[in-house]
Amino acid sequence: MRKFVYIVTDRNRTSLHVGMSADLIKTLDFYKKMPSLFFDSGQQLTRLVYFEELKTESQALNRFKVISRFTRMQKERLVRACNPDWIDLTIGLDFEHITMSRPLSTQVKIPLTIMS
Template structure:
């Protein structure tokens, strides 16, 4: 089955109120699997940041990258408010997208 590209900005967290990571992708499920399988060494694997707590879909990559840059420039409390406005329990949204829960 062929997946269509859907530009997306996403926020990962290590735990509620933990370390945050903001990224951009055109294939959210694939990118989440890469993070969780530690296929790309770096920030997320170093700090165990794998819980999908917020994401926004866009029509084009330019607007997606603009939003990513905006979010990365926000103060931490603003990012937390954004997450909690849609996901107050900080649940792993990836489970709703078909990925298995993260084993702690």
């Protein structure tokens, strides 16, 4: 079973929150639907800027503990290493989830051709 460790932030990058989840899309939906549960409206943590996929819960928990102890600067370096423009990665996950959840017959099939 897949496990994820992730970092979410608000639109101004004021807060960086490290989390762990078995269903990243469901977790991100929760953040978007319940933003004021933990933070005020100015700190809505709706932007996924970093995530790692791990194979076991123990690997994910260990990685979560490591990243959680990072200073803000270390977290920013981690994000910038793979996402230098701090793009919201949720868009790509939503696309992948929609594509992968369709029956195979309705998925777009791209023919393999050799360009000459």
